[in-house]
Amino acid sequence: xxxxxxxxxxxxxxxxxxxxxxxxxxxxxxxxxxxxxxxxxxxxxxxxxxxxxxxxxxxxxxxxxxxxxxxxxxxxxxxxxxxxxxxxxxxxxxxxxxxxxxxxxxxxxxxxxxxxxxxxxxxxxxxxxxxxxxxxxxxxxxxxxxxxxxxxxxxxxxxxxxxxxxxxxxxxxxxxxxxxxxxxxxxxxxxxxxxxxxxxxxxxxxxxxxxxxxxxxxxxxxxxxxxxxxxxxxxxxxxxxxxx
Amino acid sequence: xxxxxxxxxxxxxxxxxxxxxxxxxxxxxxxxxxxxxxxxxxxxxxxxxxxxxxxxxxxxxxxxxxxxxxxxxxxxxxxxxxxxxxxxxxxxxxxxxxxxxxxxxxxxxxxxxxxxxxxxxxxxxxxxxxxxxxxxxxxxxxxxxxxxxxxxxxxxxxxxxxxxxxxxxxxxxxxxxxxxxxxxxxxxxxxxxxxxxxxxxxxxxxxxxxxxxxxxxxxxxxxxxxxxxxxxxxxxxxxxxxxxxxxxxxxxxxxxxxxxxxxxxxxxxxxxxxxxxxxxxxxxxxxxxxxxxxxxxxxxxxxxxxxxxxxxxxxxxx
Numbered sequence: 001x002x003x004x005x006x007x008x009x010x011x012x013x014x015x016x017x018x019x020x021x022x023x024x025x026x027x028x029x030x031x032x033x034x035x036x037x038x039x040x041x042x043x044x045x046x047x048x049x050x051x052x053x054x055x056x057x058x059x060x061x062x063x064x065x066x067x068x069x070x071x072x073x074x075x076x077x078x079x080x081x082x083x084x085x086x087x088x089x090x091x092x093x094x095x096x097x098x099x100x101x102x103x104x105x106x107x108x109x110x111x112x113x114x115x116x117x118x119x120x121x122x123x124x125x126x127x128x129x130x131x132x133x134x135x136x137x138x139x140x141x142x143x144x145x146x147x148x149x150x151x152x153x154x155x156x157x158x159x160x161x162x163x164x165x166x167x168x169x170x171x172x173x174x175x176x177x178x179x180x181x182x183x184x185x186x187x188x189x190x191x192x193x194x195x196x197x198x199x200x201x202x203x204x205x206x207x208x209x210x211x212x213x214x215x216x217x218x219x220x221x222x223x224x225x226x227x228x229x230x231x232x233x234x235x236x237x238x239x240x241x242x243x244x
Numbered sequence: 245x246x247x248x249x250x251x252x253x254x255x256x257x258x259x260x261x262x263x264x265x266x267x268x269x270x271x272x273x274x275x276x277x278x279x280x281x282x283x284x285x286x287x288x289x290x291x292x293x294x295x296x297x298x299x300x301x302x303x304x305x306x307x308x309x310x311x312x313x314x315x316x317x318x319x320x321x322x323x324x325x326x327x328x329x330x331x332x333x334x335x336x337x338x339x340x341x342x343x344x345x346x347x348x349x350x351x352x353x354x355x356x357x358x359x360x361x362x363x364x365x366x367x368x369x370x371x372x373x374x375x376x377x378x379x380x381x382x383x384x385x386x387x388x389x390x391x392x393x394x395x396x397x398x399x400x401x402x403x404x405x406x407x408x409x410x411x412x413x414x415x416x417x418x419x420x421x422x423x424x425x426x427x428x429x430x431x432x433x434x435x436x437x438x439x440x441x442x443x444x445x446x447x448x449x450x451x452x453x454x455x456x457x458x459x460x461x462x463x464x465x466x467x468x469x470x471x472x473x474x475x476x477x478x479x480x481x482x483x484x485x486x487x488x489x490x491x492x493x494x495x496x497x498x499x500x501x502x503x504x505x506x507x508x509x510x511x512x513x514x515x516x517x518x519x520x521x522x523x524x525x526x527x528x529x530x531x532x533x534x535x536x537x538x539x540x541x542x543x544x545x546x547x548x549x550x551x552x553x554x555x556x557x558x559x560x561x562x
Contacts (some may be wrong), residue, residue, distance in 0.1 A: 042446055043441060044445065044446065072272040073450060074450060077445070077448045077449065077450050078448065080445065080446055080447070081447075081448035083446070084446075085443075085446035087439060087442070087443060087446075089439055091437070091440060091442065091443035092438040092443075093440065093443070093444075093458055093462075094462065094540040094541065095461050095462055095537075095539050095540045095541075096540065097540075099464055104447075104457065105444075105448060105449060108449060108457060109447065109448045109449055109453070137540035138540060139540060139541065150443075153447070154446075154447070155479055157447060157448060210357065236319035
C-alpha cells in the first residue's frame with residue numbers, strides 16, 4: 001500500500017501480513033511512516049494505492065464490479081469496532097472517570113446495558129491493575145495509569161486486533177514498565193497486536209516479528225532476535241547502533 | 245554525611261523579617277473612602293431621588309409582570325439562540341462547502357445588523373406580506389405553467405397577527421443571538437484536542453455520537469463563560485423591545501410610571517436596581533453551570549471519592 005500527504009509520499013509501498021495471535025513490532029526513526037501506517041489500518045488515514053484488509057475485509061472500501069467504493073461513515077465506524085487503538089498521548093476523555101471512559105463505547109456503540117458494561121469495565125480495570133482508581137478522572141492519574149486505562153478502554157470493545165502507537169513514548173522512564181507489563185499480558189493471552197515502539201527490549205522479548213521501517217519502506221522484517229543481533233541491511237545496523 | 249541524630253544541629257530559627265510597607269494602599273483607601281462618602285451624601289441629601297416614591301412604585305403589579313416578561317424573553321431568546329447557534333456552528337465546521345457557506349452567510353448577516361434595526365424590521369414584516377403561507381415552492385407559477393387552477397399550500401398565518409409584540413421581539417432577538425452563539429460554539433468545538441475525536445472514532449463511535457458525547461461536553465468549558473456574558477447582554481437588550489414595541493417589558497413599565505408622574509429619576513434608578521438584581525441572579529446560575537462542566541479539569545474530588553474519604557475518616561476515628 002501507498003500513502004501521500006499532498007505531494008509527499010510517506011508510505012512508498014508497504015507489504016506486510018500479520019497472522020492471528022501474532023505480535024508485530026515496528027521500529028524505525030521518526031518520520032519513517034510507522035505511525036501513519038498504523039493509522040491507515042483503522043482508516044484514520046486513507047491509503048492512496050494498494051489494498052489493506054483486516055480479517056478479509058478491505059478497510060474503508062468495498063470492491064464491487066471491479067471498482068472500489070468508499071464506505072459510509074457508519075460502515076467505517078463498524079469496521080473500527082473490531083480494531084482497538086492506543087495512542088501515544090493516551091487521549092482519554094478528560095470529562096469522564098476511568099470507569100466511564102471504559103464503559104462509554106460498549107454502551108454507546110454496542111448497546112450493552114449500563115450495568116453489564118460497568119461490571120465488565122471494572123473487571124478490565126482490575127486486569128490492568130487499576131481497581132482502586134476506577135472513579136478518578138484522568139488528570140488525577142499518572143501517565144502510566146492513564147495509558148493503562150486507555151488500554152482497558154480499547155479492550156472493552158473486545159477487538160480482535162490491537163494497534164499501539166508509541167504507547168510508552170510520552171511516559172516518564174519509571175512508568176514505562178507498568179504499561180509494557182499489561183501489553184505483555186495481552187500478548188500472552190493471544191491478542192493480535194501491531195506495536196509501533198522504541199522499546200527494543202519489549203520487541204525482542206514479546207514480538208513475533210520485528211519490522212524496521214525507514215523513509216516509507218520496510219527495510220527489513222523478520223524474527224526480532226535475528227534482526228536485532230544480526231541485521232542484514234546497513235540502514236538497520238546504523239539505526240540499531242544508535243538506539244541499543 | 246552521617247545521619248546520626250545526636251549530632252544533628254537544631255533546626256534554624258523561624259524568619260521574623262520586617263514586611264515591606266505599602267503606603268500607597270493607605271492613600272488609595274483614604275481617597276476611595278472620601279469619594280464613597282461624597283456619593284452616599286449625594287444619594288441621601290438630593291431630594292430628586294424620592295426614595296420613598298421609588299420603593300412604593302418599583303414593585304407594582306405591572307412592574308413585577310414586566311420583570312417576568314423580561315426574564316422569560318431573556319431565557320427563551322437564549323435557548324433558541326443557543327440551539328440554533330449549535331446547529332450553525334456544526335454547519336460552519338462541516339466538510340460540505342454549501343452547508344458551511346450557508347452558515348457563514350447567516351452569521352455575516354445577523355452579526356452586522358444592529359438588534360434595534362432588526363427588531364423594527366421583524367415588527368414590520370406584516371407590511372411585506374399580509375399573509376405568510378407554506379407549501380410547495382413556486383406552486384402557483386408551476387400550476388399556471390401546466391394550465392391548472394389553484395395552489396398547493398399546507399398552512400399559513402396572518403403577518404400582522406404574528407409579527408407583533410412578544411413573538412416579533414423573540415424572533416428578532418433569537419435570530420440575532422444565534423449568530424453570536426454560533427461563533428462561540430465554534431470556538432469551543434475547535435478548542436477540543438483533535439485526538440479526542442480520533443480516540444472516539446477509533447472506538448467505533450459515529451460522528452454524531454462523537455460530537456454529542458465527547459466533543460461538545462468538553463467544548464462546554466470554553467463555551468459557558470462567554471455564553472454567560474451573552475445572557476446578561478440579552479437581559480439588557482430586552483430594553484430594545486421598545487422598537488417592536490413590547491409594552492409589557494420591565495424598562496417600558498418603569499419608564500411609563502416615571503413619565504406619567506413626572507418622577508423620571510426615581511424610576512430610572514429603579515430600572516438600574518432591577519437590572520442589577522436580575523443580572524446577579526443570572527450570574528449565580530452561571531457559577532453552578534461552570535462548576536458542572538469543569539469535571540475532570542480542576543482538582544475537585546468526585547462524589548465516589550468523597551464517599552470513600554468519608555468512609556475512611558469514619559473508620560479511623562474508631
